[in-house]
Each structure stands twice: as structure tokens, then as C-alpha cells.
Amino acid sequence: MRIALFQMTSGIDPAANAAAIERAIGEAKAGGAAMLFTPEMSGLIDKDRERAAPHYHGQGEDPVLARVRAAAKAAGLWVHVGSLAVRADDGRLANRAFVIDDAGEIRATYDKIHLFDVDLPTGESWRESASYAPGSRAVVVEETPVGRLGLTICYDLRFPALFAALAEAGAEVIAVPAAFTVSTGEAHWHLLLRARAVEAELFVVAAAQGGRHEDGRATYGHSLVAGPWGELLLDLGDAHGTVGFVDLDLERIAEVRSRLPALKHRREFDPVRPMAVAGPATAP
Incomplete structure (x- = not known):
């Protein structure tokens, strides 16, 4: 199964970002892919909240989503939109991924569970929870071109329990769309x-933002695909606006799991309890 990954440098104009995704859909279809994966925040990257505010819409009114759905239908191509910032029912934003089928229908959504609230050694400070509401539901999408597809977004990568839950629910591929910072990407992305x-x-499958963005931030790039033995199947490096292709052999999963059945070896265990430290022996 051939898939395509689009490494973007999303900017502050949603219309321009939508046009870039439309071009990537055409390129992915021409290259023989059955599904295209785009990064986190494909529709808009802008840390100026006042300037960005007019571009936030409910899911049903989001113009980028509408254009991607139309382009997917016209091309007959599945698209995983890594995420868009959309207005949730409570008025806050959701960092939401979309799986769109080849008829332009939304098959599934996923809201990012783990929010990026950090102070990095570089001096960068990020507070995703200041604007976004966390998701609470893990999602596996059945019957996609890549089989059963588990959904995560960016910072979720640092929480292996989520990946274990998706694997145990039958996922064969897990998407990790991202907008990693350069410093964290250099240290931890591939690892x-x-x-x-x-x-x-x-x-x-990890489609990533990469390069210097219009709002001044920089992202790491290196959209990549890793196989079930840890093999690196694709790495787009620091390329900008690039579509990369890779062929997935889903039978490889059964081969690896039969050779090293770690998933079957998982066992439940009692919660960790602090142990009392024995003091020095006393004389009778």
C-alpha cells in the first residue's frame, strides 16, 4: 500500500495553506498513493492570538476542511489531516485531526489528549492549554487504505501508554502528525x-511541519515513517513543501509479532508502593 506524506511550512493565511494541501493531494494521487498524511496545524500556524482569532471556526464552517474534503473527493484519495484548530462546543479550541475518505466524507476525528505546556532550555515557553481543551478519547479508525489506523497528535508521542492502548485495540498504523520545535526534534524526534x-x-507515520514560519517560529521537519522493527522507511529531512512516498507492507506486522510477541507478553501488575527503609539493627 502506497502512502504519501506532506511536509508543510504552514503560515498565517488559511487560504494559502488550503491551496498547498490541494496541490499535495494532486501530487499524491499522481504518485499512486491511496492516502495522504498532513502535519499538525495544517490550516494555520500563528502565535499572534489576536490576528489568528478570526480564522477559528466550528468544524462545520471551517474553510480549510471544506476545501480539503472537496479536493479529496475530486481526486478519489483518502486524506488524514494531521490537525486543524477548530472551535469546540464550549467555545474553546480543539486541536483536531480528521480522517477523510475518497468520497470526501469525514470518517473519524480525534482531539489531541496531551497538551504541550513546557519551558524549554532554549527559552521557548509554550502553553497549549491556555487556548485548547484536551481530548479524552483514543481513536482507531477501521477500514482505511492502511488498515486500522490509530490517531495521535505531536506531544502525544511522549506518552507510550496511548500507543499501547491503540495497538491493543488493533491498530496497524499510528499517525503522529506534528509541529515539533527544532530543539526537541533534534533531541527526541527520531528516537x-x-x-x-x-x-x-x-x-x-509522522507528517511534520518544517522550516521557518511566517509567525517567526521554526519547526523541525523530518517527516518520517518507521516500521514495526524500528526500521526507518522515509525521512524528508528539512525539505519544505515536499510530498514523500512510501510503500507499506502490512504483512510485516504479523512477521515481527510472531518473531518477538511482546504485545502478548504484557502482564498486569500491582501499583507501585513505596517500601519502608529498614533502620539499623538495635542491640537486644
């Missing part, structure tokens, strides 16, 4: 993606 693939014994 964590390969580790999650090895632990869950499946394919990890």
Missing part, C-alpha cells in the same frame, strides 16, 4: 518515533 513503532510493533 521516540522509532521507539513507539518498536514497542507497539506496527507502522508509525
Whole structure:
């Protein structure tokens, strides 16, 4: 099964970002892919909240989503939109992924569970929870071109329990769309993606933002695909606006799991309890 990954440098104009995704859909279809994967925040990256505010819409009114659905239908191509910022029912934002089928229908959505609230050694400070509501539901999408597809977004990568739950629910491929910072990407991106693939014994597909964005931030790039043995099947490096292709052999999953059945070896265990430290022996 051939898939395509689109490495974007999303900017502050949703219309321009939508046009870039439309071009990637055409390129993915021409290259023989059955499904295209785009990064986190495909529709807009803008840390200026006042400037960005007019571009936030409910799911049903989001213009980027509407254009991607129309383009997917016209091309007859499945599209995993890594995420868009959409207005949730409570008025807050959701960092939401979409799986769109080849008829332009939304098959599934997923709201990012783990929010990026960190202070990095570089001086960067991010508070995703200041604007976004966390999701609470793990999602596996049945009957996609890549089999059963588990959904995560970016910072979720650092929480292996989510990947284990998706694997145990039958996922064969897990998507990790991202907008990793340069410093965390250089330190952990390849390491964590390969580790999650090895632990869950499946394919990890990670379409990423990469380059210098209009709002001034920089993202790491290196959209990649890792196989169930941890093998690196694709790495787009620091390319900008690039569509990359890879062929997935889902039978590889059964081969790896039969050779090293770690998923079957998982066992329940009692919660960790602090142990009392024995003091020095006293004389009778």
C-alpha cells in the first residue's frame, strides 16, 4: 500500500495553506498513493492570538476542511489531516485531526489528549492549554487504505501508554502528525518515533511541519515513517513543501509479532508502593 506524506511550512493565511494541501493531494494521487498524511496545524500556524482569532471556526464552517474534503473527493484519495484548530462546543479550541475518505466524507476525528505546556532550555515557553481543551478519547479508525489506523497528535508521542492502548485495540498504523520545535526534534524526534513503532510493533507515520514560519517560529521537519522493527522507511529531512512516498507492507506486522510477541507478553501488575527503609539493627 502506497502512502504519501506532506511536509508543510504552514503560515498565517488559511487560504494559502488550503491551496498547498490541494496541490499535495494532486501530487499524491499522481504518485499512486491511496492516502495522504498532513502535519499538525495544517490550516494555520500563528502565535499572534489576536490576528489568528478570526480564522477559528466550528468544524462545520471551517474553510480549510471544506476545501480539503472537496479536493479529496475530486481526486478519489483518502486524506488524514494531521490537525486543524477548530472551535469546540464550549467555545474553546480543539486541536483536531480528521480522517477523510475518497468520497470526501469525514470518517473519524480525534482531539489531541496531551497538551504541550513546557519551558524549554532554549527559552521557548509554550502553553497549549491556555487556548485548547484536551481530548479524552483514543481513536482507531477501521477500514482505511492502511488498515486500522490509530490517531495521535505531536506531544502525544511522549506518552507510550496511548500507543499501547491503540495497538491493543488493533491498530496497524499510528499517525503522529506534528509541529515539533527544532530543539526537541533534534533531541527526541527520531528516537521516540522509532521507539513507539518498536514497542507497539506496527507502522508509525509522522507528517511534520518544517522550516521557518511566517509567525517567526521554526519547526523541525523530518517527516518520517518507521516500521514495526524500528526500521526507518522515509525521512524528508528539512525539505519544505515536499510530498514523500512510501510503500507499506502490512504483512510485516504479523512477521515481527510472531518473531518477538511482546504485545502478548504484557502482564498486569500491582501499583507501585513505596517500601519502608529498614533502620539499623538495635542491640537486644
